[in-house]
Amino acid sequence: QVQLVESGGGLVKPGGSLRLSCAASGFTFSDYYMSWIRQAPGKGLEWVSYISSSGSTIYYADSVKGRFTISRDNAKNSLYLQMNSLRAEDTAVYYCARDLYPSSSGWWGDWGQGTLVTVSS
Amino acid sequence: SSELTQDPAVSVALGQTVRITCQGDSLRSYYASWYQQKPGQAPVLVIYGKNNRPSGIPDRFSGSSSGNTASLTITGAQAEDEADYYCNSRDSSGNLWVFGGGTKLTVL
Numbered sequence: 001q002v003q004l005v006e007s008g009g010g011l012v013k014p015g016g017s018l019r020l021s022c023a024a025s026g027f028t029f030s031d032y033y034m035s036w037i038r039q040a041p042g043k044g045l046e047w048v049s050y051i052s053s054s055g056s057t058i059y060y061a062d063s064v065k066g067r068f069t070i071s072r073d074n075a076k077n078s079l080y081l082q083m084n085s086l087r088a089e090d091t092a093v094y095y096c097a098r099d100l101y102p103s104s105s106g107w108w109g110d111w112g113q114g115t116l117v118t119v120s121s
Numbered sequence: 122s123s124e125l126t127q128d129p130a131v132s133v134a135l136g137q138t139v140r141i142t143c144q145g146d147s148l149r150s151y152y153a154s155w156y157q158q159k160p161g162q163a164p165v166l167v168i169y170g171k172n173n174r175p176s177g178i179p180d181r182f183s184g185s186s187s188g189n190t191a192s193l194t195i196t197g198a199q200a201e202d203e204a205d206y207y208c209n210s211r212d213s214s215g216n217l218w219v220f221g222g223g224t225k226l227t228v229l
Contacts, residue, residue: 044220045220059216062217
């Protein structure tokens with residue numbers, strides 16, 4: 001079965017950096033587009049970033065563009081999110097999500113359990 | 122980017138039908154998808170495309186769209202349907218995605 005396991009969250013000071021990882025299993029990772037989606041405490045969902053199966057196409061939300069970098073290692077079945085210049089408003093649970101089908105859809109059929117990032121001094 | 126607007130809260134009597142709506146300009150070009158989220162859990166996709174349900178989603182969930190409004194209908198709401206519901210769509214550029222603010226559904 002599909003498994004997505006995020007890691008790397010924690011407490012970081014404003015202006016600091018953090019790298020999130022998502023370990024994927026149970027499917028052919030290199031076939032699927034992947035996304036990061038976050039949820040601030042008590043708030044709604046916010047799409048953060050999207051990467052194509054090969055890594056050649058990448059999109060970012062305006063709120064993180066220039067500060068966050070999404071990447072993937074298909075040999076390691078892993079998705080990453082490098083977060084720099086972190087702000088208090090980046091505090092959220094970060095979810096790794098897989099497209100429903102092995103093509104670009106933006107329909108996220110599988111989600112990890114999330115990893116909490118807290119940005120505070 | 123564009124915005125998707127949802128009513129913050131909706132209630133329904135057990136066994137009755139409820140419609141949750143989502144409004145936005147991008148919905149004139151792209152279908153909405155719908156996610157259910159229960160407290161402390163990751164979201165679950167319940168409707169995608171024109172009106173498709175992933176495997177395992179009960180057929181009491183259905184989707185529709187007209188103009189700039191997408192709707193999620195639950196026919197015969199059950200207690201376990203009490204959750205937050207989020208709509209999602211591409212924005213007008215087609216390269217970014219946006220979520221609605223969410224609707225908290227209470228089953229009375």
